[in-house]
Structure formats: structure tokens, C-alpha cells
Amino acid sequence: MDNNALEGITILVAEDEYMLATDLAKELANAGSHVHGPVPSLDAALGFIDAADKIDAAILGVSLQDEKVFPAADMLAAKGVPFLFATGYDQSLIPPRYCEVLRCEKPIGAVNLIRAVRTIIEKAGS
Amino acid sequence: MKLSQEGAVIKSDAEETDGLKLRGVLDGMAEAFGLLAPDFTILEHNREALRLDGRRREDVVGRSHWEVYPGSEDAELGQLLKKAMSQRVTVSLEHQYAWADGRALWLEMRAYPNDDGSLAVFWRDVTDRRQADQALRQSEERFRALAEQTEVGVAMADRDGRLIWVNDRLAEMAGRKPDEVTRLTVRDFTPPGEWPENDRLFRRMIEEGEPFVIEKPLGPPAQVTGWNRLSVSPRRDAEGHIVGGIAVAVDITERRLAEIALRESEEQLRLIVESARDYAIFTMDADRRVTQWMPGAEAVFGWTRQEIEGRSADILFTPEDRDKGAPQWEAETALREGKAPDVRWHLRKDGRRVFIEGEVVPLVNDRHHGGFLKIGQDVTSRRAGQEALRESEERLRQFGEASQDVLWSRHPETLQWTYLTSAFETIYGLSRDDALRGDNFGNWMGMILPDDRDTAAASVEKVRQGERVTFEYRIRRPLNGEIRWLRDTSFPIFDDTGELIRIGGIGQDITDDKDAAERMMVLVAELQHRTRNLMGVVRATAKRTGETSTDYPGFRKRFGERLEALARVQGLLSRLGDTDRVAFDELITTEVKAMHGSIDRVTLSGPTGIRLRSSMVQTLAMALHELATNSVKYGALGQPTGHLAVTWEMAKPDRRGRPRLHIDWLETGVTMPLAGAKAQGGGQGRELIERALPYQLKAQTSFDLGPDGVHCTITIPVSQSNEAGQENG
Numbered sequence: 001m002d003n004n005a006l007e008g009i010t011i012l013v014a015e016d017e018y019m020l021a022t023d024l025a026k027e028l029a030n031a032g033s034h035v036h037g038p039v040p041s042l043d044a045a046l047g048f049i050d051a052a053d054k055i056d057a058a059i060l061g062v063s064l065q066d067e068k069v070f071p072a073a074d075m076l077a078a079k080g081v082p083f084l085f086a087t088g089y090d091q092s093l094i095p096p097r098y099c100e101v102l103r104c105e106k107p108i109g110a111v112n113l114i115r116a117v118r119t120i121i122e123k124a125g126s
Numbered sequence: 127m128k129l130s131q132e133g134a135v136i137k138s139d140a141e142e143t144d145g146l147k148l149r150g151v152l153d154g155m156a157e158a159f160g161l162l163a164p165d166f167t168i169l170e171h172n173r174e175a176l177r178l179d180g181r182r183r184e185d186v187v188g189r190s191h192w193e194v195y196p197g198s199e200d201a202e203l204g205q206l207l208k209k210a211m212s213q214r215v216t217v218s219l220e221h222q223y224a225w226a227d228g229r230a231l232w233l234e235m236r237a238y239p240n241d242d243g244s245l246a247v248f249w250r251d252v253t254d255r256r257q258a259d260q261a262l263r264q265s266e267e268r269f270r271a272l273a274e275q276t277e278v279g280v281a282m283a284d285r286d287g288r289l290i291w292v293n294d295r296l297a298e299m300a301g302r303k304p305d306e307v308t309r310l311t312v313r314d315f316t317p318p319g320e321w322p323e324n325d326r327l328f329r330r331m332i333e334e335g336e337p338f339v340i341e342k343p344l345g346p347p348a349q350v351t352g353w354n355r356l357s358v359s360p361r362r363d364a365e366g367h368i369v370g371g372i373a374v375a376v377d378i379t380e381r382r383l384a385e386i387a388l389r390e391s392e393e394q395l396r397l398i399v400e401s402a403r404d405y406a407i408f409t410m411d412a413d414r415r416v417t418q419w420m421p422g423a424e425a426v427f428g429w430t431r432q433e434i435e436g437r438s439a440d441i442l443f444t445p446e447d448r449d450k451g452a453p454q455w456e457a458e459t460a461l462r463e464g465k466a467p468d469v470r471w472h473l474r475k476d477g478r479r480v481f482i483e484g485e486v487v488p489l490v491n492d493r494h495h496g497g498f499l500k501i502g503q504d505v506t507s508r509r510a511g512q513e514a515l516r517e518s519e520e521r522l523r524q525f526g527e528a529s530q531d532v533l534w535s536r537h538p539e540t541l542q543w544t545y546l547t548s549a550f551e552t553i554y555g556l557s558r559d560d561a562l563r564g565d566n567f568g569n570w571m572g573m574i575l576p577d578d579r580d581t582a583a584a585s586v587e588k589v590r591q592g593e594r595v596t597f598e599y600r601i602r603r604p605l606n607g608e609i610r611w612l613r614d615t616s617f618p619i620f621d622d623t624g625e626l627i628r629i630g631g632i633g634q635d636i637t638d639d640k641d642a643a644e645r646m647m648v649l650v651a652e653l654q655h656r657t658r659n660l661m662g663v664v665r666a667t668a669k670r671t672g673e674t675s676t677d678y679p680g681f682r683k684r685f686g687e688r689l690e691a692l693a694r695v696q697g698l699l700s701r702l703g704d705t706d707r708v709a710f711d712e713l714i715t716t717e718v719k720a721m722h723g724s725i726d727r728v729t730l731s732g733p734t735g736i737r738l739r740s741s742m743v744q745t746l747a748m749a750l751h752e753l754a755t756n757s758v759k760y761g762a763l764g765q766p767t768g769h770l771a772v773t774w775e776m777a778k779p780d781r782r783g784r785p786r787l788h789i790d791w792l793e794t795g796v797t798m799p800l801a802g803a804k805a806q807g808g809g810q811g812r813e814l815i816e817r818a819l820p821y822q823l824k825a826q827t828s829f830d831l832g833p834d835g836v837h838c839t840i841t842i843p844v845s846q847s848n849e850a851g852q853e854n855g
Contacts, residue, residue, distance in 0.1 A: 017659050018745065018818035019666035040821050063655060065822075066741060087658075093651050106658040107665045 005114050006033035009121065012058040013038040014045040014072060015086065016065045020106070024059060024086070027110040028117070041065050045072040049079070057121050058083035059104075059113075062094065070095060082124035084116055162245040164211060166191040169244060178231070178251060196226070207237055207245065214239040220252060232256040279344075279354070279375035282361060285332050285368065287312040287325075296375055299354055300344035315344045328358070332368055335360045341378065352379040406482065406504065409489065410439050411497040414457060426482070426504045428475035439500070442472050444479065460486045460498060468502055481506045535619065535630040538590055541567040544628060553610060553635045555603040575600040575609070582614075589616045589629045598636065611640045663744070664692065670810060684755075691751035694720060695744045707737030707845050710787060714772055717750045721758050728763070732774030736787055737845040742823045746842065749819055752811030753791055753838060762793035762835055769794045777841050780824070784843040793835030815840065 011033050015021035021038035028035050036052060039045045042064050049055065049072060058076055060069045062085050069085075076083045084102040085094065094103070104116050149172075152159050158175035160168060171179070171186050179186065179194075191207070192199040206217040217237050224230040235249040279296030283289050288311050297304040300315055316324045320342050327338040337359040344354050358373040406426035409418040416439050419431040427434075427442055440453040447453075447470060459466035468484040484502025526533040526547040535545040543566050546558055554561065554573065561569065574582050578599035585597040594617045600609050616631035667688050675681035694716055698708050711734045718728055738746065754763065762768030770793050777788035812829050815838055819825035825842040 016822055017662060018814075018822040019670075020659065020662040021821070022817075023662070023666040023669065038821075065824075087655075107662040 004032040006031040006117060009033040009056045009117070010036060010052075010054050011117065012036040012045070012048055012052070012055050012083075014040075014042075014058065014064060014069060015061040016040040016063070017061070020061075020086075024108070024113065027113055028059075030110075031114050033117075039064075042067040042069060042072060045069065046075060049075050049081075055079075055081050057081065057117050057124075059086055059117070060084070062087045070098075073098065073101070080124070082120035084120055156250070158249045160191075160247045160249075161240075162191055162207070162211070162247060164243045164245075166207070166211070168194060175249075178233075178249075180225070180227070180229075195223070198223070203235065207247070210237045210239055211245050220256075277377075279373075279377075281307075281315070281373045281375070282370060283312055283373070284370040287328055289315075290370070296344075299352065299375060299377060317343055328371065331358060331360055331371055335368055341382070344375065352377055353382040354378060406484070406502045407500070408439070409497055409499050414439050414453060414498070417497060426474075426480060426502070427472070428478075433475075444471055444473050447471075456486050457498060460488050464488070468500060472502075479506075480504050481509045529632075530635075532633040533630075534633065535628045536567070536586075538618075538626045538629055541586065541629075543567075543570075545630075550633075553612065553633065554601060555605050555608065573601045573604060575602060585614070585616060586629070589618050589631075590626070592618050592626065594618070609637075610635055611637045660692065660696070660744075663748075664689065667692075674810065687755060688748070688751070690720070691717070691748060692744070695747040698747075699740060699743060707740065707847065708743050709734060710736045710738055710774060710789075710844075713738065713743065713747055714750060714774075717747060717754055718772075720751075721754045721763055727769050729769070729771040729773075731771070733776070736774070736776065737847055738787075739843075739845045742842070742844075745814075745818060745822050746840075749811070749814040749840070752814050753836070756811045757793060757836070760799065761796045765796055767795040767797075768835065780843055782843075784846065787840075787842050787844045789840040789842070791836065791838040791840075793837070796835035798831065798833065798835070 006028060009032070011028050013021060013024050013028065013035055015024060015038050018040070021040065025035045025038050036048055036055065037044070039048055045060070045064065049058075055076070058072075058081060060073060060083055062069055073083060073085075084104055085098070086104050086106055086108055087094070094101075102116055102120055104112065108116075152170070153173035155172060155174060158178050159170070159172040160175050161170040163169050168187055168189055168191055171183060176183060176186065186194055192204070195203075198204050201221070203219060203221055203223070206219050209215065210217045216239070218235060220232065220234045222230055222232050231251050232253040232255075233249045234252045235247065237245055237247045239245055277295060279293060279299045281289055281292040281296050289307055292300075292304065292307045294304055297307050300307070302310070312324065312328060313321055320340075324340060324342070327340060330336050331338055337357065339355065339357050341353055341355050343352060354375045355378045356373045356375045358371050360368045361370045361372050363369050406423040407420040408416055408423045411417050415436055416434045417436075419429070419435055424430055440448060443453055452470070456466045456468060465485050465487045468482060468486050470482065471479045472482045474480055481504070482502035483505045484500060486498050486500045489496040489499055526545075527549075529547060530549055530552070532549040532553055533545070533547040534543055534550070536543055543562055546561065548558065550561060551557055556573075563569070571579055571582065581597055582599045585595045588595045594615075596613065596615045598611060598613045600611055602609050612633050613636045614631050614633045616629060618626050619628040619630050621627045668685055671681055671685045671688065675684065695713075698712065698716060711730070711732065714730060718730065757763040757768075757770060762770040770791070772789065772791055774787060774789045777786040779785055815827050815829045819827050819840060819842065823842050825840050827841075828837075828839045830837045
């Protein structure tokens with residue numbers, strides 16, 4: 001694994017499960033990225049997206065403390081920020097408008113996570 | 127003999143004897159004779175001429191004709207006589223002459239010039255003939271005028287049956303043009319089938335003078351279907367010889383049709399009365415004694431005509447009805463109302479009972495009460511069949527009404543409901559009366575949600591085409607707007623001939639099934655979510671445990687304990703129903719009991735039944751597990767002098783108004799390690815309290831290492847239902 005695969009990349013992590021959130025953040029930091037958050041709730045995610053100068057990508061848990069993350073996803077999409085869903089949910093519960101969005105099923109291994117983040121960033125840049 | 131010669135003879139004086147002879151001849155003539163000189167002096171008048179004049183010979187002879195017959199000179203008679211005299215030509219004239227005495231006669235006159243210049247004039251009285259001719263002419267004119275005007279057709283034929291005249295009406299009746307008729311014969315006015323009879327009657331009339339009457343269409347033109355009654359009489363000449371026939375025709379089409387209709391209906395009635403063996407028909411006199419007894423009555427009641435005629439018809443009633451006075455009531459009602467129903471069980475001769483549906487009517491002769499006519503039908507077997515049918519229908523009806531599914535049928539063309547069970551009211555929240563009102567198919571469609579209407583309409587159409595169809599659709603209850611899911615199994619219903627007579631169906635309210643399925647999907651998704659999160663938690667836990675372990679046995683022990691704690695939480699959660707919540711006292715009790723420390727050094731105090739949100743149970747449990755584990759290893763639960771007090775209570779709600787639980791974990795009597803020693807248990811308990819609970823559960827926490835033990839507080843939002851459910855706690 002390239003320790004600098006995400007060098008210079010700023011990533012927002014929205015995940016309400018503390019253990020998973022801190023784990024994700026640690027993996028991403030290990031790969032050289034700067035991590036926003038993690039944030040446990042939709043409100044916090046929206047606040048971060050609104051206030052942050054720079055977000056290159058986002059990893060969104062679908063469900064945040066009994067709320068769906070989709071408003072944050074829409075806000076990111078409006079800003080042109082690529083994101084992926086980290087989910088334990090069946091695809092059918094994700095609205096059809098996100099059918100193109102990459103989806104990583106939990107639990108997510110570090111290798112897959114970094115590859116997925118690189119994929120969405122490259123796709124957005126092309 | 128030539129008259130001119132006679133004249134010449136008379137003129138001669140030579141033969142006096144001949145002259146006398148000639149006078150004798152002239153006087154013997156039936157015709158009047160006169161001889162005129164060229165100056166119109168009358169030279170001679172015979173006896174007949176004198177008789178017609180009523181004058182003597184000496185009053186006439188030698189005088190001027192114009193004197194003897196005043197007014198004649200200027201009349202046509204005078205003109206002609208002068209013409210005959212001067213031009214020596216023969217003339218003739220029929221004229222009327224009136225004498226001075228008032229007599230007027232019609233005279234036929236001829237005048238012949240003689241060679242000697244005289245004029246022989248003959249005349250005779252034709253008054254009688256003239257009058258007869260005139261009378262005939264007038265009579266004929268009157269007759270024709272009458273014949274042309276009348277509604278009666280008139281035709282005249284000669285002896286051979288050739289028509290010599292018909293009036294317009296007869297031509298019209300025959301469908302002929304008046305001018306073509308005279309080329310036709312009597313046969314042309316007779317359908318070929320009637321020719322032999324018509325010919326025979328006509329010939330007999332011609333030969334024997336026998337008039338006849340015949341009814342026939344005046345065919346043969348195909349379009350002539352009307353019937354006519356012809357009265358045919360002989361036509362005779364003056365001598366009484368039969369010269370032909372005269373027919374007078376009257377249109378009797380309507381009468382004839384009425385007769386035919388009457389005959390047919392009479393025939394039908396006769397057939398009905400005779401053939402309807404299960405119709406009992408009989409008559410009674412005023413005292414209800416049987417007077418006429420038809421075969422059907424015998425078949426129905428078993429009494430023969432001989433046995434019952436003259437007996438009281440009351441014996442046909444059952445004893446019960448006789449006791450109730452039914453026979454009297456029936457007769458009185460019939461007299462009063464004009465009829466009385468007779469629908470009841472009757473008694474046969476053999477004692478068996480038959481159910482009769484019938485009627486009694488009074489017979490009225492010249493407004494006198496003439497007895498009664500009773501007509502009844504034996505419907506015993508039909509009634510039994512009907513009762514069986516009614517029972518079967520009743521069973522079906524009860525079945526349909528009891529069903530929670532709505533059973534229905536519709537007319538295949540109009541699609542209107544013909545049957546609808548009461549479950550409709552439960553499912554649609556609408557009374558059947560309201561549902562059946564107006565165009566109820568249209569109204570039904572109106573209750574279906576617009577998105578589902580096409581499906582419903584297409585499905586109904588398929589059933590009309592003979593298919594069986596099951597389809598699902600949603601309706602909106604008209605009264606409260608509630609939406610229900612229905613599943614309809616519909617099928618065509620055919621009669622014995624394969625004709626589609628109804629479409630039927632069973633409608634089931636599947637809203638609850640749909641809800642359950644939906645809930646199941648949510649639950650499955652939730653389970654997925656939890657499972658995958660749990661895997662992530664296990665993974666992270668393993669990682670952290672590994673990071674803080676110095677050897678494998680230590681890792682295995684602590685990781686094992688943590689997995690067990692997770693498993694206990696899952697156990698608590700899995701026992702929950704849909705709306706149940708884990709109570710905090712359950713959670714803390716479960717966790718403390720799992721520790722192998724001394725339970726007697728633990729005090730748990732707080733209200734029971736404080737419900738935790740399901741999403742918080744796992745994290746809170748893991749935090750409590752870490753506290754407890756540490757306490758067993760290093761604190762109150764592991765040291766003989768130590769004591770753990772866990773107290774909890776409901777705290778003030780948070781900013782959003784959510785109820786909060788305040789937990790106080792206080793260890794006392796613990797010998798603490800030296801300050802600066804390595805964090806207990808790798809610090810994971812502390813991290814969970816200080817970081818994870820605020821992060822994940824919006825908790826406010828504190829964690830202090832006091833001089834004789836750990837003091838930890840957690841204030842955490844709990845299930846909203848604790849507000850309402852407080853009194854249960």
C-alpha cells in the first residue's frame with residue numbers, strides 16, 4: 001500500500017458509529033490525506049460542507065443517527081465534490097438519483113477504501 | 127206500295143171507287159197521315175191524324191196547315207216542311223207539339239214530296255217511348271253518380287263474365303286502373319284458388335237467376351290482400367232476360383282480420399285449457415258448488431268430473447283453512463274486489479297436499495252473481511325447487527356476507543354491480559346503498575387511485591374477454607381519504623350455452639399484508655445495517671485490542687470479553703418486539719452480572735423501565751462494559767474494600783427537549799495505582815466515555831480518577847417515549 005496515495009487530499013468522513021468513524025479517519029490519514037471530521041450527524045456534515053474551504057472527496061455513511069445523509073450528498077453534488085456511500089444498506093433503499101454513486105459495503109478494508117477514494121477523485125477530475 | 131203513288135192516286139178524280147178504297151186503307155193505318163198542297167193547304171187527314179187532333183175532317187181539310195197547327199209555321203216543324211216542299215226532299219223530325227187544349231205529345235214525323243207537288247206527311251205519337259227513354263237515362267245517370275261516389279265497389283259483367291263497367295272504388299279495391307278493367311273478366315278479380323267456386327256460382331246466377339254472396343280478395347295482383355264481400359245479382363234486359371251480373375263489393379278486411387285473430391286466440395285458449403294439465407280450472411255456483419270441472423282440475427286435485435260436480439268446492443281447502451273461513455273469505459273478496467288470490471296449500475282427493483297459485487274471479491251474467499271461476503296452477507314441485515334454491519341462495523348469501531373479502535358480480539355489458547357483499551362496507555368505508563347508486567362502475571373507478579385505474583380497467587376488460595385475472599390496486603376511502611390496497615381475483619361466469627352472463631370476483635383487503643411486507647423490508651434493511659456496523663465494530667475492536675495488547679493471551683482474553691459484551695447487547699436487542707425498548711436497569715444489571723466480581727459490593731439504584739433508544743444501546747453497553755472490566759481488574763469490583771454505586775435518574779431535557787438519563791458511576795474504597803502509570807486497560811474505557819458517547823450519542827460525560835476510585839457521569843438523551851411512559855418507570 002502506497003502510504004502517500006491520498007497525499008494532499010482533503011476528505012470529509014460522515015459516520016455515526018464512533019469506532020468505524022475513527023477507524024476510517026485513521027486509515028485515510030495513514031494514506032496521507034487530511035480528514036475533515038469525522039462527523040456523526042447530518043447537521044454536522046452540512047455544517048462542515050458549508051464552511052470548509054476545500055473538500056476533495058467525501059465518505060458518507062447512509063444513515064446518521066436515524067437521519068439519511070442524502071441532503072449532504074446533494075449539497076456535495078451541487079459543489080461538484082465527489083463522494084461515495086459507506087453502507088450496510090441494500091441498494092434499493094438508496095434513491096435512484098444516486099445510482100451512479102460508488103457504494104462501499106461495510107466493513108470496508110483500508111485497501112478498498114483508498115482505491116475507491118482515488119477512483120471517485122479521478123473520475124471527477126476527468 | 128209507294129206513298130208517292132198513293133198520293134198520285136188520290137189526286138186523280140177519275141176513279142172514285144179507288145179513292146174510297148184508298149181512304150179505307152189510309153184510315154186503317156196505325157200511323158197518322160196527312161197530304162199537303164204546295165201552298166200548305168191540308169188536302170187529306172186520315173182517321174189516326176184526326177184522332178190525335180181530336181177534330182173532325184171538315185174542321186181540317188181545305189184549311190192551311192199553319193192555321194190548323196198554330197205556331198208550327200215558325201217552329202222547326204214548319205222550317206222542315208217548307209224545305210221538303212220547296213226542295214222536294216224527304217225530311218223527318220221528332221218533336222213535341224202542344225195543342226190548344228193543353229195536350230202535348232211527342233211526335234215522330236216524316237214527310238215525302240209527291241210528283242204532283244204535294245207533300246205526304248206521316249206522324250205518330252212517340253210520347254210513351256220518349257218518356258221511357260228519358261226515365262232510363264235519368265235513372266242511369268243517378269246510378270252512375272251514386273256508384274262513383276260510394277265507398278261500395280260496383281262492377282257489371284256480361285253473361286260470359288267479361289266486365290263491362292266498374293266504378294273507381296272497385297278498381298281501387300282490386301288494385302287496378304279503372305281504364306284497364308273493361309278488358310278483364312271476373313276471374314281476374316278472383317284468386318286462382320277461388321275460381322272453381324266463383325265460376326260455379328256465377329254460372330248458376332246466369333242460368334237460374336240465383337244471386338250469391340262471396341268473400342274473397344279482389345286479386346290476383348300480389349299486393350291486394352284485402353278481403354271483400356261481394357253481393358252478385360243478375361242483370362236483366364227489358365224483357366227480363368239475364369244479360370249479365372252486377373256485383374256490389376264491400377271491404378271487410380278489418381272484420382276478417384279481427385275474425386282471424388279471434389279464432390286464433392280462441393284456439394290458443396282452448397289449447398291452453400286442454401293441454402295445461404297442471405292448471406286446475408273449474409267453475410262454481412254462487413254457493414261454491416262445482417259446476418264445471420276441466421281435465422286439468424282432475425289432474426291436479428284427483429277428483430273426476432262425475433265425483434265432484436255438484437259438490438262444494440270447499441273440500442279442496444285444507445281443514446285448517448276451512449276452519450279459518452278461507453273459502454268464504456275468498457268468495458267475498460272476489461265479489462268485492464273483482465278477484466281474489468288463491469295461493470295456498472290445497473287438499474287432493476287422496477289426502478296429499480298440493481300448493482296452488484291461482485285466482486278466483488266472479489262470473490257475472492247480466493249483472494247477476496253467476497258463481498265463480500277458479501284458475502290455479504299446481505306449483506308444488508316448483509315450490510319445492512324454489513325452496514331448495516332459496517335455501518341454497520341463503521347459504522351462499524350468509525357465506526358471502528360472513529366473508530371478510532368482498533364478493534361481487536357485475537353485468538358483463540353495463541359493468542354495473544349485480545351482487546356485492548357486506549365486506550364492501552368494511553373495506554371501502556362506504557355503505558352498499560351509496561356504492562350501488564348511479565353509475566356504480568364509474569363511481570368505483572373514481573375511488574381507485576389514478577395511477578392504478580388503467581390496471582383495473584384493463585383487468586376488467588380481460589375478464590369480459592373470458593380470462594381469469596388477479597390484480598392489485600389501491601382505493602381511497604371516500605369518507606376519510608384513507609388508502610387501502612386491494613387484491614381482486616376476477617373471473618367470467620358463463621351460462622349453460624357458454625354465454626357470458628356475469629363477471630364475478632373476490633376482493634381482498636391486503637393493506638395489512640402490504641404494510642407487513644414493507645415493514646419486513648425495513649427490518650431486513652435495518653438488520654443489514656446493524657450487522658454490517660457490528661462487523662465494523664468487531665473489526666475496529668479487534669484492531670484496538672491488538673494495538674494495546676502486549677501478548678496474544680492478553681489479546682485473546684480482552685477481545686473475547688469485548689465480543690461477549692457485544693453478544694450480550696445483541697441478545698438484549700434481539701428479544702425486543704417492534705416497539706419495545708431496552709430499559710437502562712436491564713442493561714446495567716446484565717452487564718454487572720456478567721462480571722465475575724462480588725455483586726454484594728455493588729449498589730444499583732434508580733427507576734426501572736427507562737427506555738433506551740435501540741441505536742444507543744450497543745455503544746452505551748460497550749462503554750459500561752469497559753468501565754466494569756476496568757473495575758474488576760483495577761477498581762472496586764476487584765478489591766475487597768471497594769464499592770461501586772451506580773445511580774441513575776431522569777435529568778432535565780436537552781436543548782431539543784429530548785428526555786435525558788443521568789448516570790453516575792462511583793467507585794469508592796479503591797486503592798489507586800500510582801499517578802503516571804499506564805492508563806488502565808489501554809484507556810479504551812475512558813475513550814469510549816469521553817469521546818465515543820459524546821460523538822455518537824450526544825452525551826455529556828465526565829471521567830475522573832479520584833483518590834479512592836473512578837467517578838464517571840453520563841448524561842444521555844433517551845427514547846422519546848420516556849416522557850409519556852414516566853409513570854411506568
